[in-house]
Amino acid sequence: MAWKVCKRLFLILVLLFLYLPILLLAVYSFTSSTNIGAIRGFSIHNYVTLFTTPELTGMISGTVLLALGAAGIATVLGTIGAIGAFYSRRNASAFITTLNQIPVINADVVTGFSICVLLVVVLHIGKDSYIPLVAGHVTLCAPFVFLSVMPRIRQMDSSIYEAALDLGATPFRALMEVVVPQIVPGIVSGFALAVTLSLDDYFIAMYTKPATFDTISTYVVNATKGAQTSIKTALWALSTVIFLLVVLVVLVSNLRTRRLAAAQDGSLTR
């Protein structure tokens, strides 16, 4: 009996540890207080500030655009890389896979800093253009796309590519019409992973972004250091919004997989 209570208690403690901080922020985002500690009453002014201050909305939409764009490019490159590695000779394939793992493990600081040195210092690409920033985020994301696509290709019946060739499809058409549709789930999850990575990133953006541009991460770091309280509390609202979005995405995707599994079961027993 006591053991059962202990187990429960432990679970509750872990969950509290995970969710209490964000809950705290969420609660305070709906108040008019400027400091954590004293609740002064319900208010949505943080949300109003968040969605009406041009500086904030610009920063948010910029971050989202950057994430989608960089993830898009990274998805194309990572997918091509994975397909290429899969159909390479064994040694070449192992070599590419190993090379791909290094940036995954490597510290972001190193990636960001080295890209900054290469593009800005050596190649003289202006830091006021977005090229170094996009290049940095693509470098960050592409290896992860590669990793999420690769297992899908391995699972695929490799003879279906040959079957397509056998039926008269050129290698390119066989790839587009037969191989790619098979690995779509890997590509989609690779893209999703790339988006979150880009949204999360701080170090690479800091080294490569134009001075006038801020991603959510760089902005938050600067703002929490600053003294502008209205902006600071608006960021509580932003955190809450992001958290709710994430919860929504997770719920929807879980529901979808469950429904897909159910549909497949149904078709098998039919």
Place this chain on the structure above:
Amino acid sequence: MENRDTIIELKGITKIYEDGFKAVDDFNLEVKKGEFVTFLGPSGCGKTTTLRMIAGFDLPTEGDILLNGKSITGLPPYERPINTVFQRYALFPHMSVYDNIAFGLRQKKTPKDVISRKVGRVLELVDLEGFEKRGIQTLSGGQQQRIAIARALVNEPQILLLDEPLGALDLKMRKEMQLELKDMHDKLGITFIYVTHDQEEALTMSDKIVVMNEGRTQQIGTPEDIYNEPVNAFVADFIGESNIFNGMMTGHLKARFCGGEFACVDDYEEGTHITAVVRPEDVEITPPGEGTITGIVDSVIFKGIHYEITVLSGKNEMVIQTVHSAKVGDRVGMRVDPENIHIMLAEDHTNLFYADVNSDFRLEYNGHRLDTSLTAIIRGSRRREDGTVVDANGEVLEPGRVRILVFIQPDDIEMTDDQDAGLIRGTISNLIYKGDHYSYIIHTELEQDFVVDDEYLWNMDDRVSLLMPVEKMKFTLKHK
């Protein structure tokens, strides 16, 4: 001159993989228009590799492939008028049955109405009318197989390649599909090239069988030829069940093997080293003393339409199929009609004998352990921690159920006077001078005949012991 009936010709095809493995070695074949040709052999014999080279998935290292007299050796698969039915069907899982079948026609920009007509017709051919909208996952294995055949046939290929297409089906379904495929072949008149390791399937379906082993063609012929007149011990052993013995011609139309002297119809010179093949259904059991040889019944297995009886005559084993049962331990005589003994020149005089697998999973011959491991002999097998050996499919080998056929060349065997030094003792029963060496036939204590090449002169009736180095032996696994 090119034969006008020849549709495809393979000339001196050799395939060596990057790692140096020679999968196919100097393969030559002519296939006539409309023929049903089967490549038959154990796994790893090069039959699938050959098929892949015809399809265009692999390029031969050497040699030429001619289609209607024109070389297609370097042509990519999508430019060859040849279609393949894959081992695991390789249907496109994200497409409906209709889209799968229409795939090839769409690549050729066939008009829509033609596609739908052709798909309908080919679905009728494989007996799956009305399946157009079904998803691939909703089909059974047999239905998927039919769709795979339909998908290939709808393109009206000049040659249809089938890579063990029935391997994944259960026995009953397989038998059914064999007949249906044969039927389709007769109806359509398309040339079929079929790959299988199932000898019965090959015998049932083919016009012509190509028996392959270790990348080499062993024999090309009609099913009857291959069954009745195998050219060497490998073919005899692979096609149907057979008793194979090494022996020697002891006179005009007389051969000694399995511890007895048999009358036969193949005429070879006295003293020739021969391989004798006797089919189990051709051995007649007689009362003891009345047959050519006698033996003790070792096992009797009821197989439904017949009994399979194993008789030990000395150390030689004779497998017999008969409708009459026998009792284990009985003494019986055995007789074989001369017509039913197939004598072959022991091809390049390879010696062959059976080694047993003992309870430690080690090889044994004549009470001596052979210093090699089973895992090195059986491809893909491994020894587990408890000492048992499992094959490539993870199934445990039962020592009593398998034995190993061992091949060794005459010049790899050495004779010695030291009677205990070798694997087996025997007497020299024939010798021929071959210019730079002597060729001896040694009749062993186990009533087997070995050919040994030696440059030194020994005398007739000398007692010798045979030294056979394990590293010179070749092995194949046999299930009892």
